[in-house]
Amino acid sequence: MSEQVLSQYYNFRKKRILFILFLLLLLFIIIIYSLFSGSADIGLRDIYSLITGTGQAVSRQIIYNIRLPRIAGAFLAGMALSVSGAVIQSILRNPLASPFTLGISGASAFGAAFAIIVLGAGSSYAGSNDMAIINNPYVVTVSAFLWSLCSVAVIIVLSKYKGATPEIIILSGIIISSLFGAGISAMQYFSDNIQLASIVFWTFGDIGRASWNNCLIIAVVVSLVMVFFISQSWNYKALQSGDEYARSLGVNVSRVRLTGLVVASLVTAVVVSFYGIIAFVGLVVPHIVRRIIGGDEQFLIPASAIGGGTFLLFSDTLARTIISPVILPVGILTSFAGAPLFLFLLIKGMGKDYWT
Amino acid sequence: MKITIQDIEFSYNGFPALENVNNRIEKGDFVALVGPNGSGKSTLIKCMNGILKVSKGTVLIDDRAISMFSPNELAREIAYVPQSENRKAVLKVFDIVLLGRKPYINWKPAEHDLRVTSEILNTLNLDHLAMRDFNKLSGGQQQIVYIARALAQEPDILLLDEPIANLDIRHQIEVLNLLKKLSARGITIVIALHDINMAVRYASGIMMLRDGKVFASGGREIITKQNIENLYDIRVKIIRNDNDTFILPEGL
Numbered sequence: 275m276s277e278q279v280l281s282q283y284y285n286f287r288k289k290r291i292l293f294i295l296f297l298l299l300l301l302f303i304i305i306i307y308s309l310f311s312g313s314a315d316i317g318l319r320d321i322y323s324l325i326t327g328t329g330q331a332v333s334r335q336i337i338y339n340i341r342l343p344r345i346a347g348a349f350l351a352g353m354a355l356s357v358s359g360a361v362i363q364s365i366l367r368n369p370l371a372s373p374f375t376l377g378i379s380g381a382s383a384f385g386a387a388f389a390i391i392v393l394g395a396g397s398s399y400a401g402s403n404d405m406a407i408i409n410n411p412y413v414v415t416v417s418a419f420l421w422s423l424c425s426v427a428v429i430i431v432l433s434k435y436k437g438a439t440p441e442i443i444i445l446s447g448i449i450i451s452s453l454f455g456a457g458i459s460a461m462q463y464f465s466d467n468i469q470l471a472s473i474v475f476w477t478f479g480d481i482g483r484a485s486w487n488n489c490l491i492i493a494v495v496v497s498l499v500m501v502f503f504i505s506q507s508w509n510y511k512a513l514q515s516g517d518e519y520a521r522s523l524g525v526n527v528s529r530v531r532l533t534g535l536v537v538a539s540l541v542t543a544v545v546v547s548f549y550g551i552i553a554f555v556g557l558v559v560p561h562i563v564r565r566i567i568g569g570d571e572q573f574l575i576p577a578s579a580i581g582g583g584t585f586l587l588f589s590d591t592l593a594r595t596i597i598s599p600v601i602l603p604v605g606i607l608t609s610f611a612g613a614p615l616f617l618f619l620l621i622k623g624m625g626k627d628y629w630t
Numbered sequence: 631m632k633i634t635i636q637d638i639e640f641s642y643n644g645f646p647a648l649e650n651v652n653n654r655i656e657k658g659d660f661v662a663l664v665g666p667n668g669s670g671k672s673t674l675i676k677c678m679n680g681i682l683k684v685s686k687g688t689v690l691i692d693d694r695a696i697s698m699f700s701p702n703e704l705a706r707e708i709a710y711v712p713q714s715e716n717r718k719a720v721l722k723v724f725d726i727v728l729l730g731r732k733p734y735i736n737w738k739p740a741e742h743d744l745r746v747t748s749e750i751l752n753t754l755n756l757d758h759l760a761m762r763d764f765n766k767l768s769g770g771q772q773q774i775v776y777i778a779r780a781l782a783q784e785p786d787i788l789l790l791d792e793p794i795a796n797l798d799i800r801h802q803i804e805v806l807n808l809l810k811k812l813s814a815r816g817i818t819i820v821i822a823l824h825d826i827n828m829a830v831r832y833a834s835g836i837m838m839l840r841d842g843k844v845f846a847s848g849g850r851e852i853i854t855k856q857n858i859e860n861l862y863d864i865r866v867k868i869i870r871n872d873n874d875t876f877i878l879p880e881g882l
Contacts, residue, residue, distance in 0.1 A: 276752035279760045280744060283724050286761060367716075508735050515715050515729065521681045522710035523732040523783075524701030569720050572738060 290573040293566060294580060301349070301584040308345050308591040309337065312598070339486075347484025348590040348604070349583035350492045351545045352555055354499070356582020358538035359556030360563070360574055361503055364510045365534045366440040372557040373542035376443070376535065377425035377450030379553075382546040384454040385421030386476045387461040389414040391469050414476065415547045422543035425450045426536055433532045443535070479552030479605025481590045488548045499541045500579060506534060507571040514569065552586065552605045554612025559585050561619055631692045631707060631786040631818060632656050633678065638687035640677055647673045648842045651687070655820065655835070657786075660813040662829035663822045665839035666862055671822035672713070674839065675789045678820065679708040691787070705733035709780035711773075711790040717765065723775055724760045727751060730782025750781050754808070770801030777808065788812065790821040794828070806832045826858065830875050850875065 310316055316333050323330075358373040366375070374380075393413055425447075432438040432446055462470055509530045512520040517527045542556070559582040560574070567573050586604065589611065593602040633655040640648040648670045655661050663671040676682040678689050680696050688695045691707055699707070709730070727750060731743040751760050756778060759771060767775065773793055780788055788809070794802040802825070810832055813819045823829045829836055830853050838845040838852065838861050845861055846852045853875055858866050865880040 276745075276748040276757070279724070279748040279751055279757050282761050283722075283744065283748070286722065286724075505737060508732055508737075511729060512732055514721075515717060516712065518676065518681050519710065519712050519715065522679055522705065522708070523729070524703075524705035525732070526701065564720075568722070568725075570725055 290567045290570075290577070294573070294577050297577065297580045297584055301580060301587070304584060304588050304591065305345055305349075308587060308594075309341055311591060311595050312336075312341060343484045343486050343489050344481055344590065344594075345587060346489045347492070347549065348481045348587040350489060350496050351481065351549055351552065351583075352559075352586025353579045353583035354492065354496050354541045354545045355552060355556040356559040356585070357500065357503060357575060357579040358542050359582075360560035360571075360578035361510065361534055361538050362556075363560055364569075364571055364574070365513055365531050366443060367514065368440060368444060369561070370557075371444065372554075373538060374451075374551075374553070374556065376429055376447040376539055377454065378422050378539055378542050378546060379551045380451035380454035380458070381425040382418040382422040382543060383473075383477050383551060384457045384461075385418035385547075386414050386550075387458050387465075387473045388421065389417035390472045390476070391461050391465050393417065419543050419547040421454075422539070422546065425454075426539045426543070429535055429539070430532065433528060433535070440531075477551050477605075478603035479546075479550040479608070480603035481549055481586075482601060482603070483549055492544060492548065495541055495544050499537055500576075502537055503534075503575050506530065507575050510534065510571040510575075514571075550603070550605060553609045554616065555582055555586050555589075555608055558612045558616050558619070561616070565619070633787060633818060633820070634690040634693070635674075635678070636688045636690065638677055638684045638689065640673055640682055640684050642673075646842055648677065648684075651839075651842075651844055653837060653844065653847055655818060657818055658813055658816045659835050660810065660819045660833050661821070661835040661837055662833035663820065663837050663839060664824075664826050664829050664861070665845065669839040670842040671839055672791050673842075675710070675791050675820065675822055679710050679787075679789055680704060681710065702733045705783060707785055708787045708789060709783040709785035711776045711780050711788070711793055713792045713795060715776075721764050722760070723756065723762055723764050723767070724748075724751065726764045726775055727756075727778045727782050730779040733783060746784070747782055750778050754778050754781075770797045770804070773797060773801070773805060774808070777805065781812075785817065787818045787820070790819070792822050792824060795824060802828065826853075826877050830877070853877070 316336060355373050359371070362371045362373060362375060363369060428446060428450055429438075429443060432442065438446070458473070462473060465473065509520075509525050512523045512525045513527065513530065520527050520530075545552075560578045563574060563577045563581050567577055586608070589607050590604040593604045593607045596602065596607075633653075635651055635653045635655075638648060638651045639646065651670075651674060663674060665671055673682065677684050678696075680689075688697070690696070691699070696704055724747060728739060728743065728747045731739055731747060734740075735743060748760070751757055754774060754777070756775065759767065759775070764772065764775065773796075777790075777793070790809070794805050797805065806828060809819050809821065813834070821833070830850060835847070835849060836852055837847045838857065840861055846857050853868070855866060855868050858864075858868070858877055864882055867878045867880050869876040869878065
């Protein structure tokens with residue numbers, strides 16, 4: 275009889291692995307689609323000449339220096355946001371948690387505003403198309419990152435010295451967000467029109483800022499973070515059953531929770547500093563994945579990562595093409611698509627034992 | 631494995647919850663902790679496996695202090711069954727029981743872990759539930775799954791916190807019969823119980839706690855009218871019939 279149970283379980287596990295493979299296939303299709311859609315007319319017919327290097331130089335430029343880094347950036351950013359969301363939801367045992375729960379978005383937006391206004395990184399220069407320009411993006415990125423570390427530091431201090439429960443961590447995240455929100459308002463009040471436009475422009479999450487350089491940095495960070503999260507997946511699984519039970523399984527609860535939060539926050543901070551605030555990916559994608567393959571972190575973590583990357587790449591491709599030649603910042607699209615999607619999931623899930 | 635509780639003390643924010651608790655529990659014993667609400671039963675259980683850190687004294691497992699065990703080592707010796715869990719994520723019963731293998735798992739469960747899990751499900755007649763969503767089981771079934779999960783740790787000591795408090799009488803007997811069988815196999819059982827009649831019927835040893843102190847400890851001989859009345863501040867009648875003892879509450 276126990277053989278039968280075992281084979282049932284193997285089958286069940288196979289289904290979850292198949293889902294991950296399906297996501298990879300979907301990703302591959304979207305990459306191909308994304309590579310050949312956009313304002314410049316480069317079709318599938320050009321693929322041969324691109325690979326062999328015989329095609330037009332302009333096409334090659336567009337593919338290698340604009341579309342490919344953008345595809346890589348969208349995938350990596352989606353992966354980072356979604357996997358952070360999945361992990362934070364698990365370790366805080368809260369379905370509403372996301373990478374931004376801990377105040378990262380507010381803190382990094384404040385950092386960007388600080389760089390633009392106080393450090394003068396967004397000069398009073400408007401491009402020919404009246405678009406605000408951030409003339410020193412590196413200062414803005416570094417400042418956004420450093421300020422988002424502040425919100426991470428608050429969490430570390432709270433957990434370390436007060437042994438904060440998930441509820442306290444979530445509430446303090448809300449407070450940090452509103453505090454930085456007030457800071458941003460104050461900065462905006464004292465800024466001129468162009469600076470104001472620069473700040474607002476920065477906060478729109480936009481993968482258009484992707485370059486091979488920032489992709490490389492994000493890729494290194496995301497890879498390390500993925501290894502870390504996968505190595506911790508059984509600890510997160512134990513935390514789902516409550517702190518006391520997890521402790522009885524030999525899990526160092528406060529250390530596992532703290533390191534998980536810090537690592538998830540750091541990778542989010544890296545993505546946000548480069549690309550701005552991209553909402554809903556970290557909230558919606560882990561929810562959909564949980565719905566399909568259940569709450570087992572061993573599968574949830576890789577599936578959320580690939581699912582998030584695929585979702586953001588799809589959204590960004592849509593954002594590039596939906597009202598072409600105008601390219602929308604993807605953050606606007608994910609919020610538009612994410613909010614109704616989330617509401618739909620909630621209504622559909624009502625009365626079910628799903629994150630009850 | 632034998633457990634020695636040496637003079638332990640524990641307090642919640644300065645409020646003493648356990649004081650001068652001493653006891654020795656031999657291998658294969660089935661010890662029931664009884665006492666009124668707030669007497670320290672759950673706290674004592676949590677101190678015995680290090681979920682709570684005692685402020686004074688030690689708990690020894692086979693003469694080795696639990697603080698000398700690594701967390702995984704300790705989790706392989708002692709398993710804990712909580713009273714209830716506020717579980718959010720939906721998992722299959724198999725996955726819940728597999729979680730008990732955590733002290734043996736690093737990155738992912740080995741073939742052996744899956745095999746142990748399926749054997750335990752089989753031994754406890756849970757085969758038909760293995761692939762069901764845990765949240766959809768009845769309270770009684772969930773409790774048995776918790777015990778299965780604890781057994782997946784392959785422990786020598788099983789600590790249970792009020793495992794039958796929410797169960798109907800049939801499931802209560804099912805759980806206690808199962809524990810009795812396990813203790814006969816040499817697993818030491820320590821269980822917090824509200825139902826003193828069940829404690830008398832199943833346990834080989836009884837430890838009475840009141841206000842965080844050991845009120846009385848020993849075998850069935852400590853079940854006297856005077857002890858029970860003083861322990862709970864009520865009036866009781868004790869009926870002894872052949873080998874059975876029944877405690878009937880009479881009033882306040």
